[in-house]
Amino acid sequence: MQSNIKKIGVMTSGGDAPGMNAAIRAVARACSYYNVKCVGYYRGYQGMIEGDSVELTARSVKNIVSKGGTILKSARSLEFKTKEGRKKAYENLTEEGVEAMILIGGDGTFTGGMIFSKEYDIPVIGVPGTIDNDIFGTKFTIGYDTALNTVVEAIDKIRDTASSHNRLFFVEVMGRDAGFIALNAGVGAGAEEILIPEEDLGLERLLESLQRSRRSGKSSSIVVVSEGDKIGKNVFELAEYVTENLPDYEARVSVLGHMQRGGKPTCFDRVLASRLGVKSVELILDGQTNVMVGVSDNKLLVTSIEKAVKGKHTINKELLRISDILSV
Numbered sequence: 001m002q003s004n005i006k007k008i009g010v011m012t013s014g015g016d017a018p019g020m021n022a023a024i025r026a027v028a029r030a031c032s033y034y035n036v037k038c039v040g041y042y043r044g045y046q047g048m049i050e051g052d053s054v055e056l057t058a059r060s061v062k063n064i065v066s067k068g069g070t071i072l073k074s075a076r077s078l079e080f081k082t083k084e085g086r087k088k089a090y091e092n093l094t095e096e097g098v099e100a101m102i103l104i105g106g107d108g109t110f111t112g113g114m115i116f117s118k119e120y121d122i123p124v125i126g127v128p129g130t131i132d133n134d135i136f137g138t139k140f141t142i143g144y145d146t147a148l149n150t151v152v153e154a155i156d157k158i159r160d161t162a163s164s165h166n167r168l169f170f171v172e173v174m175g176r177d178a179g180f181i182a183l184n185a186g187v188g189a190g191a192e193e194i195l196i197p198e199e200d201l202g203l204e205r206l207l208e209s210l211q212r213s214r215r216s217g218k219s220s221s222i223v224v225v226s227e228g229d230k231i232g233k234n235v236f237e238l239a240e241y242v243t244e245n246l247p248d249y250e251a252r253v254s255v256l257g258h259m260q261r262g263g264k265p266t267c268f269d270r271v272l273a274s275r276l277g278v279k280s281v282e283l284i285l286d287g288q289t290n291v292m293v294g295v296s297d298n299k300l301l302v303t304s305i306e307k308a309v310k311g312k313h314t315i316n317k318e319l320l321r322i323s324d325i326l327s328v
């Protein structure tokens, strides 16, 4: 470790994700291990602008590894998108003696960090924390695995009622721009169809697929729909369209909503957050900046923040084929 950095700041920003607390704990404990002070900023960039911070010690982060949400809170800060906002944030960091920042969040958070570190020459390290899994440079983001398990459990329950009443359910899951949750939870829960932003199934094929399910003797069907699916209709419009065209179907809609963000992080997310949190501190102490730490093939992977923001993490389309075969 070559750096003389004595104080590191950490914050969580954008949508909250289970496992963010495990990452905060890992950052605070790694700082303590390396004899560096650690400061947590509340409500992401807004807390940096307002100087709303708390000292984090190895003991003050006890009992949070298992907690959902983020003890540092999260927020979307419009003010940080302005030069004046970023200036205020920098002045607060300087006053507090914070010499580097660890940013736990998604691509918006990283974009802000990239701009900030260019303007003020302050080292920033990104830690991918979002349930959407839509970050380039990591196979998994913190919170994604927990969200997947939450969604699968919810769909399992919906399946019970769907099959009891011979119904068709449209289940909307999070994912405006990326279909990771829909695709993986859909396969995991045995959905008949999965609609995602990356692939246009087409309304005709959806109807054909549902008819095929009926003919093959299925008593219930589940269609998992990403918020931003490419067909371009929301779940309610889809349900209406299908019942108009297939009147023997009784369709229902379930929008899973914010429950997908909550809950205790899975062991996978806790371990991932612990690894990424420790590494983020080590990267700062190694003199690195403007990079994000991720994971690939179970190894830690360091990518420039710029690449993480500009690149696209693509879904595994093979899963669509698997889903097709399995819903025979």
Ligand code: ATP
Residues within 6 Å of the ligand: 013, 014, 015, 016, 044, 045, 075, 076, 077, 078, 079, 080, 081, 082, 105, 106, 107, 108, 109, 110, 111, 112, 113, 115, 129, 130, 131, 132
């Ligand atoms: P999620 O993927 O969960 O939505 P995110 O990090 O992408 O997480 P955003 O709301 O897009 O969430 O971004 C978080 C915050 O980052 C914004 O509220 C804003 O303060 C800051 N930010 C985003 N884009 C910029 C930008 N172009 N310039 C400065 N700050 C930005």
